[in-house]
Amino acid sequence: MLPVRRHTRTVSIGSIKIGGTEPIRIQSMLTCDTTDVDACIEEITRLDAVDCEIIRLTVPNQKSVDSVPLIREEMRKRGIERPIVADVHFNPKLAVNVCEFVDKVRINPGNYADRKKFEVREYTDAQYQEELDRIEQKLIPLIKNLKKYGNSLRVGTNHGSLSDRLMNRYGDTPEGMVESAMEFLRILRKHDFEETVLSMKSSNPKVMIEAYRQLVQKMEKEDMHYPLHLGVTEAGNELDGRIKSAIGIGTLLCEGLGDTIRVSLTEPSENEIPVAKSILQSTRSRIYNTDFISCPSCGRTFFDLASTTEKIKARTSHLKGVKIAIMGCVVNGPGEMADADFGYVGSGPDKINLFHGKTCVSRNIPADHAVERLIELIQECGMWSDPPENNQIL
Template structure:
């Protein structure tokens, strides 16, 4: 199926969706983006659930969600709603229901919105078994879905309750995976089955989400569903989020990367940042992401005449170069211009460790550093280069490369002895003259800068103009910030650069900030952005749920312990999940998993297979380490 891009690629403009009324809020249409979170209390504990809701609302949250496991939870929603109203909190509440359509029917009478998951609305938990479905059998299964969904729709209509069709990459049904695999296409079709029923029933109070813990999958899934909905004349608002983003700086960067990539395209009407922390701490992060996209309306950049770009699939831009730049993964440039001299401690901050007479690179060793001094009191690591804006009196020096302005390059490009030169370029500088020269010079690394208010679109357009002229030079994405707070810088940088990395653009990143000159901080932000987009894996990938009322252990504490003991296992993905309801599915691409099974009990997974069941929580992390060692995946620090 050929997909069209119905949203703007080169101009910031909110994609037009239907307005959906949810209590006293409107999601979609011309309404502001709504911020929401999810309580992690036991829903039937009304007192605790009300208290946490107030905490989230006081932090700036505009909507909250509760998990509904039992009928007791569903019935408790009525009391929660009454208690919140009594205290002046009239913001919408949402019921989150899995595996039990009857609970959704009950909850729909008490709340402003119900979230259901197409992967388990009537299906049991996926066993990842492939079955053959004839068209007749397939349609029979669809009729079962329609019967139960129509029942819920009628209740929603009677009670003016909205519905979220919330598909998760990790919890597709065996039926969908049997035909489409655990793919973006499967996510889209699982969602569309439900949306077609809603449309058939003339039920428009619907919000859509297609989440994943994999940022590339998440971004691609949303882009695909928007195009497919547009083709079928559907315009439901979008709820954005990266599932199991984790905690700390990495969790914030991962969330900003996925959500920011879509907001850059004008997609998204409500967002939830999923952190394995107190839910109220999600709201400031969400606010920062939204604020970053304020005042961008109608900011447009130059559009290429020939768009060679497919936003609906995951691919990597091809480069051809005679420079020394890495081609297997994006490089990292650290800005050291503030240093009057460079010492061993400065090299260590870039990810290297001194060992006798040489530097040993860590997994997170930066390949380049921009310097504004020639006073270097140590030798450079093997494979590392210093970058200078002048060429040291025009003489090549070992492990250095010159950075040239466009004007300087036009004067020097014929000097063949410059094996590698880095050239600052912006979109408006990619003239016919420059294109002609670059086509004859494969010794150039382009430093792509932008001052455009919609910078990501501007840099995206540059890559498309390069493709239009068949330019295959490596490109370093450079962004400049003036944030005094490192977390704010990280959120902005992730939102700006991740969209390009997820599209396969960029052979390196370079972040600058005059207020944050600590190389270790910028180093961490840079590598976490690459990790979040899976452009370059340099540490363990942790898939950790934010927890909800189903979680019966201190997941924040456990996650920190697991991270502390396994963060050096860069070749692994490890899941830390709150419960068996969604945990195994949501961490489906993890190599190992720690999943809450019952009170003080944990089950461990190797891939999708449960291998140790109901072990005491007190011993569970040790058991996880033992499991990794038993399977030969352990590496000593």
């Protein structure tokens, strides 16, 4: 049986929700300086235009906290209503202060209340507990403000920034990452805070995948059902960054894990959104466009498969949820496009058979007319809609 989506609680981030049966949300993070309000607005406008659903910005100092209401005011004037998440490291006070102006706060359990000293020493159980008590005291004011302003919280663990305490007990491992998050979750739950989202990021997809799997097991044991934010951190750029993200995020989505995703690319942030949509579409986690199934072509191919596929995509890529198979020949073609709604299959040199589901509805159409005939067939079957302006092909 195919995996089903993991059951989670629903968490609100401003006007949208994640987890439960909500669509898997796409998010990104600004690359500009948070104190440069104009640059932030420019970038937010570009992200909004490609339908980025949640926008994170870094808050490294009080000046950045002070910028956030100015950014939001400008967003309001431009009619941009995207939830804003503050990303805070090293300084619990900033996390507390920014609550008033954002929808969600992200903290890193590795550095929220710990400074990395790279000390090698064994912690006794009593010393370990003392550390946890210290973290709890630092979290209490944040929990208070998160509740006061109706915010959610992401406990975002990073493989590269585990605290000395965890490194000494668990090493640089997925187990250490999971325990790092669980320590925070137990404190949050003790103080009746449940609006929590978790992430386990690493630049190594194998580590990241394992950490998320172990986290889910551990949470289930403790009756915790918080949503997951998936991402491969520092994935890089161009093809490498896209493949690494697709492997890490895609693998977990195929297992039914993940409620929001961020593709981290060393490129303009708006470039991340089509990749994220493509990962969701390819794993059938969220459908944005037409699903195309096309064979790689071989010596049996009866028509120019590459140019025909492009031609069909250009005309039909906006048909959300419709599956179209483009196959070079009838030998393997119809069998391999089993779950497609429509099939465009080579039947002889430059001759095409068209299928509706498994039924062949037109035979040996000259290839010159076959794309038009395919579109007519989609229309006749009531599955056509006109393309929106600026239709974006994934």
